[in-house]
Amino acid sequence: MTTExxxxxxxxxxxxxxxxxxGLPFYAVALVAGLMYKSLGVPNEQIARWTGLIGLxxxxxxxxxxxxxxASSKKLIVVSFQLVGGVCLGLVALSLQMPMYFxxxxxxxxxxxxxxxxxxxxxxxxxxxxxxNKQQAAYAGWQGAFFNAAKFISLGGLVILAGHxxxxxxxxxxxxxxxxxxxxxxTALGLYHSWALPGTKNTNTEASMRSVFTTLLDxxxxxxxxxxxxxxxxxxxxxxxxxxxxxTIGPLFLRxxxxxxxxxxxxxxxGVVYGTAGTIAFxxxxxxxxxFASWLGLRRxxxxxxxxxxxxxxxxFFLSSTLPxxxxxxxxxxxxxxxxxxxxxxxxxxxxxxxxxxxxxQTAHYALGTGVMQLGFVFFKMISGDIQVALGYKNFFIWVLxxxxxxxxxxxxxxxxxxxxxTEDAVVTDQSIEAKSQA
Numbered sequence: 500m501t502t503e504x505x506x507x508x509x510x511x512x513x514x515x516x517x518x519x520x521x522g523l524p525f526y527a528v529a530l531v532a533g534l535m536y537k538s539l540g541v542p543n544e545q546i547a548r549w550t551g552l553i554g555l556x557x558x559x560x561x562x563x564x565x566x567x568x569x570a571s572s573k574k575l576i577v578v579s580f581q582l583v584g585g586v587c588l589g590l591v592a593l594s595l596q597m598p599m600y601f602x603x604x605x606x607x608x609x610x611x612x613x614x615x616x617x618x619x620x621x622x623x624x625x626x627x628x629x630x631x632n633k634q635q636a637a638y639a640g641w642q643g644a645f646f647n648a649a650k651f652i653s654l655g656g657l658v659i660l661a662g663h664x665x666x667x668x669x670x671x672x673x674x675x676x677x678x679x680x681x682x683x684x685x686t687a688l689g690l691y692h693s694w695a696l697p698g699t700k701n702t703n704t705e706a707s708m709r710s711v712f713t714t715l716l717d718x719x720x721x722x723x724x725x726x727x728x729x730x731x732x733x734x735x736x737x738x739x740x741x742x743x744x745x746x747t748i749g750p751l752f753l754r755x756x757x758x759x760x761x762x763x764x765x766x767x768x769x770g771v772v773y774g775t776a777g778t779i780a781f782x783x784x785x786x787x788x789x790x791f792a793s794w795l796g797l798r799r800x801x802x803x804x805x806x807x808x809x810x811x812x813x814x815x816f817f818l819s820s821t822l823p824x825x826x827x828x829x830x831x832x833x834x835x836x837x838x839x840x841x842x843x844x845x846x847x848x849x850x851x852x853x854x855x856x857x858x859x860x861q862t863a864h865y866a867l868g869t870g871v872m873q874l875g876f877v878f879f880k881m882i883s884g885d886i887q888v889a890l891g892y893k894n895f896f897i898w899v900l901x902x903x904x905x906x907x908x909x910x911x912x913x914x915x916x917x918x919x920x921x922t923e924d925a926v927v928t929d930q931s932i933e934a935k936s937q938a
Contacts, residue, residue: 662767808843
C-alpha cells in the first residue's frame with residue numbers, strides 16, 4: 500500500500516490549468532496535426548495511417564500506469580512531461596522547415612503522444628491524491644470544461660489563426676507559428692505548475708514497486724477471464740468503426756478541393772465549423788445522451804445510442820453529393836453530426852463501466868476497457884485513408900454507414916444488466932472527465 504503526503508493548495512489554483520495542459524497536446528496530435536499535413540499536401544492515406552499509429556500511446560498507457568504509482572512524486576512526473584511535450588511541440592515547429600519534415604515531425608509527435616499519455620496518468624493520480632472525495636466531485640466539472648477548452652483553443656482558435664496565416668505566407672511557415680505557440684503554451688503551463696501544483700510524496704516506493712508487476716499480471720489475467728470478454732472486446736472495437744473513420748476523413752474532406760470531391764473550405768473555415776460550432780454541439784449531445792441513458796437504462800438505450808451516433812453521418816454523404824458552398828448549411832449539417840456523435844458516445848463509456856469493468860479491479864479494468872476503446876478508434880483511423888482513396892468521398896461515406904451495422908447486430912448478443920439511475924449518473928460524470936477519448 501502506497502502512502503501519499505500532500506501539501507494543501509487551493510484546487511482553483513491548479514485544477515483548471517492542469518486539465519488544459521492535458522488537452523493541448525492531445526488535440527495537437529489527434530486533430531490539429533491532420534489539418535496541418537493536409538495544408539502541406541500530404542496524401543490522405545498517409546495522414547490517417549501515421550496520425551493513427553501515434554494514437555497507440557493512449558491505447559497502451561494503462562500497461563505502464565501502475566508503475567507510476569511507485570514514483571516518489573506525481574508532481575515531478577506531471578511537470579516533467581509537460582515540459583517534454585512543450586519542447587517537442589516546439590521542435591515539431593522547427594522540423595517543418597527541414598527537407599524530411601514529415602518523418603521528423605511524425606517522430607516528434609510520437610514523443611509528444613507518449614509524454615501526453617504518461618502525463619494523463621500522473622495528472623489524474625495527482626488529482627485523486629490531493630483532493631477529498633467531496634472536492635473531487637466539486638471540481639470534476641472544471642476538469643471537463645478546461646480539457647474541452649483546449650479543443651476550442653487548438654482546433655478552434657489556432658486552426659482559425661493558421662488559416663489566416665496561410666493567406667499571408669506559405670503553409671510551412673504558417674504551421675511553424677501554430678506549433679510554436681502550442682509549444683510555448685505547454686512549456687509555460689509546465690513552469691507554472693512547478694510552482695502551483697500541490698506536492699505529493701510517496702513514502703513507500705520500494706514496497707509498491709515490488710508488488711506492482713505481480714498486481715498488473717493479476718489484473719490482466721482477471722480481465723481476460725471475465726465471461727463473454729471477447730464478445731465485449733469485439734463490441735467495443737466495432738462501436739468505433741464508423742466514428743474512427745468519419746472523424747479522420749471528415750475534416751480532410753472539408754479541406755479537399757471540389758475537383759477532388761471535397762468542399763474546398765479554407766483552414767480557418769474548418770476551424771470555425773469544427774472547433775467552435777461542432778464542439779458546442781458535441782458537448783450538448785453528450786449531456787443529453789447521459790440523461791437519455793439514465794432514463795431508459797443502458798440495455799434499452801444502447802441500440803438508440805448507436806443509431807444516434809452513426810445515422811447523422813448521413814450529413815457527409817449529403818455534403819459530398821451536393822457540395823454546398825453556403826457556410827450556414829455546412830455548419831448546421833456538421834453540428835447535427837457532432838451532436839449525434841456526442842449523444843451516442845455515452846453508450847460506449849457506460850458499457851465499459853457497467854459491463855466490462857465490474858469486479859474486484861474495477862478501476863484497472865475500466866482503464867483496460869478504455870485502452871481497447873482507443874484501439875478500436877486507432878485501427879479504423881489507420882485504415883480509413885486507404886479506403887477513402889479507393890472508394891472516393893461519396894462512396895466512402897456510404898461505407899462508413901455500413902460499418903456501423905455489425906455493432907448494432909452485436910447488441911442482440913452482449914449481456915447487459917440494467918443499473919440504477921444513480922450508478923448511471925455517476926458514470927455520466929466520469930464520461931465528462933474522460934472526454935479525451937472522443938477525438
